[in-house]
Amino acid sequence: MRLKVGSNVADKKEIKAFGKWILDIGEGKLGGRNDGETMIEIPQDILLGDEGDAIASISSCIYPDLDEHLDDPGYFQDRAVLVPTNEEADSINNHLLSLIDGEEKVYYSSDSICPTDECDAFERSLYTSDILNAVKLSGVPNHILTLKVGVPVMLLRNIDQANGLCNGTRLQIRKLGEHVMEAKVITGSRSGDIVHIPRMKLIPSDRKIPFRLQRRKFPIVVCFRNDYKQEPGSIPFPSGFIFKEIGF
Incomplete structure (x- = not known):
C-alpha cells in the first residue's frame, strides 16, 4: 500500500503482481500440493548474485x-x-x-x-x-x-x-x-x-x-x-x- 502512493500505472501493476505472489506463498498456493513444506522458485529478476559477501553485494546493488x-x-x-x-x-x-x-x-x-x-x-x-x-x-x-x-x-x-x-x-x-x-x-x-x-x-x-x-x-x-x-x-x-x- 505504501509503495503504490505516487507510483505510475506500470509500477502499480508490478507492485500488484508482486503482492499477489507474496500472498500466494503465505497461503500455500505455490509449489503444488504440500503438507506445509514445499520448494518455492524465486523469480530471477528479484535475486541478487552473492559474490561471497552478501552485505557487500546488496549494498553495492542498492547504493551504487x-x-x-x-x-x-x-x-x-x-x-x-x-x-x-x-x-x-x-x-x-x-x-x-x-x-x-x-x-x-x-x-x-x-x-x-x-x-x-x-x-x-x-x-x-x-x-x-x-x-x-x-x-x-x-x-x-x-x-x-x-x-x-x-x-x-x-x-x-x-x-x-x-x-x-x-x-x-x-x-x-x-x-x-x-x-x-x-x-x-x-x-x-x-x-x-x-x-x-x-x-x-x-x-x-x-x-x-x-x-x-x-x-x-x-x-x-x-x-x-x-x-x-x-x-x-x-x-x-x-x-x-x-x-x-x-x-x-
Whole structure:
C-alpha cells in the first residue's frame, strides 16, 4: 500500500503482481500440493548474485557509487534494504557507513537508572555502567553511535512537530558537534530545512528490563532507508527496516 502512493500505472501493476505472489506463498498456493513444506522458485529478476559477501553485494546493488551522491537527497529517498532483525540492519548500516569518505566521529551515551525508579542502594549497585551501556531497546539509540557528515539518520523522538521534527523524520547530517548537530530534513513537507538536534534524556517504556533506563544521547539512528513517502508524525517502520534498509 505504501509503495503504490505516487507510483505510475506500470509500477502499480508490478507492485500488484508482486503482492499477489507474496500472498500466494503465505497461503500455500505455490509449489503444488504440500503438507506445509514445499520448494518455492524465486523469480530471477528479484535475486541478487552473492559474490561471497552478501552485505557487500546488496549494498553495492542498492547504493551504487554511494560516496558520489551524498548531495542528492533523492538518492536516499528512492532506495531501501529490507532486513528482518536489528542486528542485520546494523551490519548493513555499518558497511555503508564505511563506504563514505570523511572523518568518523563516535558518540557515547551517558547511562543511569532513572532517578524516579524505586531501586534501593543494593539494586543500583548491581547495574554497573557496563551493564547499562550494553542495554539495547527498540526506539532508543545504542550506547555507541558512529556518524560521518553526509550520513542519513532517522529521528526517534518528537522534538518540534510544528517544524516537522517528529519520530520517523529522516535527516542528513551536515555538521557534527559535541552537544548539538546540524542536519538537513530529507522527507516530508519540510524537506530541505536545516535543523539542529541536541542531546537529550531518553527514558524508554520497555518493561522487559527490571529498571527504568535513562540514556542521554542524540535521539537518532543511522538509517540508509526509505519511508515510502511517509509523512513525519505517522507511524514509522520498525527499526529492522533500514536503507535499504532490498531495508534497509
